[in-house]
Amino acid sequence: MDTFQRKFLEEATDLINTLEQSLLSLELDPNNSSIIDEIFRVMHSLKGGGGMFGFEKLSEFTHHLETVYDLVRKHKVAVNRELLDITLTSVDHLRNLLSTEVTPAILATNDILTQRIIKFSIEDHHQNTSILSHLELLDPEQDIPESFVTYNIRFEPHANIMHNGTNPLLLLDELSHLGLTLVNYMEHLPALENLEYQNNYSSWQIVLATNKPRESILDVFIFVEDDAHIVVEEIFPNSIFQFPDLVNKISENLGNNQLLETEKIKLLVAEYVKANAISQSLNSVQEVAEDASVVKQKLSSFSKESVISSIRVSSDKIDQLMNLVSELVTTQASLSLYVDKHNLHGLTQISENIENITRMLRDTAFTISLIPLEHLITRFKRLVRDLSNEFGKDISLITEGAETELDKTLIQSITEPMMHLLRNSIDHGIETVHERIAKGKPAQGKIYIKAFYSGSYVHIQVSDDGRGINPDFIKKRATEKGLIQSDVNLSQKEIYDLLFLPGFSTADVVTDVSGRGVGMDVVKRKIEEIRGSVDLHSDIDVGTTLTLKLPITLSIIDGLLVNLGSEQYIIPLSVVDKIYAATNNEIQNSFNNIITLDGKQFPFYNLHDEFESDGESPKKQEVVVVKFDEQKIGLAVDYVVGEIQAVLKPLGKHFRKQEFFSGATILGNGQIALVLDTSKVISEYTVMQMIE
């Protein structure tokens, strides 16, 4: 979350408090126009700020409130108890909308409240409007909630289900992603002498509330249709999870290794519905309008759920959590090592459990600190809007994959570089309207931001449909600046790489926006600092695309642990292409540091010599081939120990100058292993080759 957003959050919290106070004063003094003005003003600020800082739902919701209070201001709607009730409920709801994660429960509340509020502005304004015309006025996509249905699902796998590699737990997990669930686990173990360890004796009952069609439930079980008894029955035409008491009641009846029959659940639901006078078809606008008291009841249970469904935590606490998890991963590794070494059978099971839990904890902790790119998009949109006005250009920003999530520290690190890339596109990339029309392009220029996952990386592409970059022009400029000799032959890619050299600015006119001394070299450096890379592709008059390749998270990497003498090093697994065996003889007697592996030639480094490691390399060594861009290079090591999950720690300030290592990690046995930055090793090698 950026600073602007944090500011807005603080501000909005204050505004909502003010709103609440004013509403309470209004209740005592319903005709006081200055209070009404104050309420209107607060709503207006919330709406405006919400839209600008990425709280679209909040903004949209406040818009409806504002409409009603505008009518109040104009004396077209009277202040009465009902109006104040719904507005105060809305105040609570606004607080929920400010939380970073808007849950389905909040969204459902949003839709219902919105309908109620819209009803005010319509009904009180045009007394005769029928309910039906409300329906037409509602935006079908935004205002009618997807209808939730609660199902009772019985999943009773046959004894042999696991014989063909099926893991029923994965299916349960998949099911839980469809909505909210209650799970009842049952097992029917035979007598010990009949127990077949490969057989399954478990079955499950799942109460699922989902807004997905019934087919998607059946789809979960598609592979096991013939290997299990599966029954899916509807128990309630809405979500039972909006009624905590009901959920508790049902939970109480689950367990004891007993199946709770669908009819029994239906009975429980019916009893609850009867006792609480809840209409079953809560989705119907008509019923909502007819029975306001029911809605209120429902709302209160809704907001109860919303309160606990999401909490806001300061980022310090998350950092602390991540640190502790990192420590735990290391400690757990040393526990596993100890147990293995001493062959402690009693501890093996415990150690493995801790390993599993640690892994799950780590994954969960990671997802906590991931933030969708969406948080930046509003800022980018604003930038594009303001700058294109400034330059008199017509540019629209199109985003794709804004829901892609990145570590929060990464989001902070890419904001500036991304802004710079956008400025470049707007200033240099997109032509003026005249130029574009002359070239036969549409008058409106387009900038795309596209984000997607690729392995353990996130790619963010910033592209424009502008004039592109002329390689000849770059070459000419680089020659003028003395960066290259005029007669060197460079590939297109090498020419574009010149753009990333320090002090290379090609703008013909140094403008307000670009000529700020922040060049592409800074972008590249910033991105490389977070172990990412930048790639540029350009076609003249078609456009330019910059691709940022970023690791999803910074603090833990999957690595390959290798041995050199008595030292151990880690090579990030993401760059490892293949591992070959080679004899010490081949490595020592290679010509020009080229080794032939599996019929292909690779340049290579003998790390044992390069790092001046102690001891002798063994007779049989291994060569780890790593890839970077299009290049592959071999790294000869004594031997490969295996894969390891390394918690990356930054190197101390004394080592800041060195470039070959991106960090260090503490191994389970307490030893320190340095993490190789292979891209640096490769570019160093390339430079060496060029000098030779």
Next chain:
Amino acid sequence: MSKTILIVDDSESIREVVSFTLENAGYSVLIGTDGDDALKFLDGRNIDLVITDLHMPNMNGIELIKAIRNMDEYKRVPILFLTTESQQDKKNEAKDAGATGWIIKPFVPSKLLAALNKVIR
């Protein structure tokens, strides 16, 4: 740690489409061109999932599935097979041979990954 998937298919284009999708999703991929070829990979390696075509020269998919299930260390490793909508009888034959599930050709990457999600994590 990335999971290793063995892909077996005699069609190069299918192999490429599948391996491209899986590698992008972060899996390590091994490639076999037919049943015989695939068996070489299964010796002493840690494979988390096998995806195989059914129609292949030398050793076909059904035979491969049976062969894999006969190996002690691969009794419970999930096996998915590639099939077309029209081969309902083949589907049963493959399941009887020990397959875990199937992927219907033609498929889009998301379908492939959704099927994977049902059998490994």
